[in-house]
Amino acid sequence: MRRMLRNVDTGLLMLILSMLAFGVMMVYSASFVFAALEYGDASHFFSKQLIWTVLGLLLFTIVSFIPYQLYGKFIALFVGITILLLFLVLVPGIGVERNYSTRWLGIGPLVFQPSEIAKVVMVLYFARVYSKKQDYIEDFRNGFLPPLIMLAFIFFLILAQPDLGTGISIVIACGGILLVSGAKFIHLGGLALVAGSGMSYLAFSADYRLERITSFMNPFADPDGNGFQLVNSYLAIGTSGFSGEGLGNSIQKLGYLPEAHTDFILSIILEELGVFGLLLVIGMYLLFLLKGFQIFKQAPSHFGRLLAFGLVVQITFQAILNMGAISGMMPITGITLPLISYGGSSMVITLISLGVLMNISLQSNQLLERAQS
Structure with missing residues (x-):
């Protein structure tokens, strides 16, 4: 056990803890006014975020010491459970509806998003x-194609909730x-073309998705409706300056920017802390991102390399989606800022993912230590 602790990636660990501490602080700052008015307790969201963070860190610690190779042996079971949960979300009376979307399952007081598990x-x-x-893998029919059928199936189950952002x-x-798996570029190019065309069709095939796209392009055309969040995000960003208004001094969180502690928390960070x-x-x-690519390059197996790359891309892309949405450069998808935004399911699943990444790094460090001894 002492040897395993010696090989823990302290750089990754300290970075994760720093982001969590900053996130918890900003969740409180962004939510205490709304929490006091809505629940009579200024620390309502802060307390819940703290609980989810502690639970997530506990699971992160456990997963960090479970050999990642073990998950491969049970992957069929994991996929089966995920499909079942995604189906249950769509069953009336079982799925929990919030903000006109049914993305949650409730078990007693516990409410979670199966799409996060996916x-x-x-x-x-x-x-x-x-x-x-x-x-x-260069065989399109037998090597390249079969997993994509499963991906499409999972994607449409999530789209039915509807949750296009998580699906993307x-x-x-x-x-x-796929990009680093060794697949043929002609297959990758064809897949990108089909996926791009499909995403474009889906984006314009439903009125609510089309409204989100048009509001993102010109939020001031409907500032009291579909453009409301983005307009108020602009106001928060535009008044920030270099040093901001000071921690806790946001104006937009005073009922102007809805649920500012969730996917628009970066707007409040900018307003209060500025460019800094x-x-x-x-x-x-x-x-x-740099630490993740280092782990990817040093992973002890091809499975570990693909796994590390996928986890790093997913978390980083989620952050890019969130930043793009609050700045008006991308459509608003409801995607949270990993490790910083308020949200139980997202926090726990992200920390579990990082636990897997930590184990890949730990095994790499163990191999390096043996090679040097």
Whole structure:
């Protein structure tokens, strides 16, 4: 056990703890006024975020010491459970509806998003399957295609909730795995073309998705309706300056920016901490990206490399989606800022994913230590 602790990736660990501490602080700052008015307790969301963070860290610690190779042996079971949960979400009376979407399951007081579980399970699935198909991955019908059928099935189950943002993040993560799997470029190019065309069709085929796209392009055309969140995000960003209004002094969180502690928390960070806060957030994600690619390159097996790459791409792309949404550069998808935004399911699943990444790094360090001894 002492030897394992010696090989823990302290750089990754300290980065994760720093992001969590910053996130908990900003959740309180962004939510205490709304929490006091709505629940009579200024620390309502802060307390819940703290509980989810502690639970997530406990699971992160456990997963960090479970050999990642073990997940490959049970991947069929994980995928089966994920499909069952995604089906249950769509069953009337079982799925929990919030903000006109049915994305949650409730078990007593516990409410969680199965689509968050699908994020890590599909990365595990793709990494496992394509690591086993190395000898015939250039065979389109038998090597390249079969996992994509499962991905499409999972994607449409999530789209039915509806949750296009999470579906896209899963597709991008799995696409990242394909990119480094050794597949033919002609197959990858064809897949990208089909996926791009499909996403474009889906984006314009439903009125609510079309409204989100048009509101993102010109939020001031409907500032009291579909453009309301983005307009108020602009106001928060526009008044920030270099140093911001000061921690706790946001104006937009006073009922103007709805649920500012969730997917628009970066707007409050900018308003209160200014450019410094933005650079801090971007810097932490860039450090994570660099650390993640280092783990990817040093992973002890092809399965580990594909898995590390998929996890890093997924978390980083989620951060990019969130930053793009609050700045008006991308459509608003409801995607949270990993490790910083308020949210139980997202927090726990992200920390579990990071636990898997930590184990890949730990095994790499163990191999390096043996080679040097």
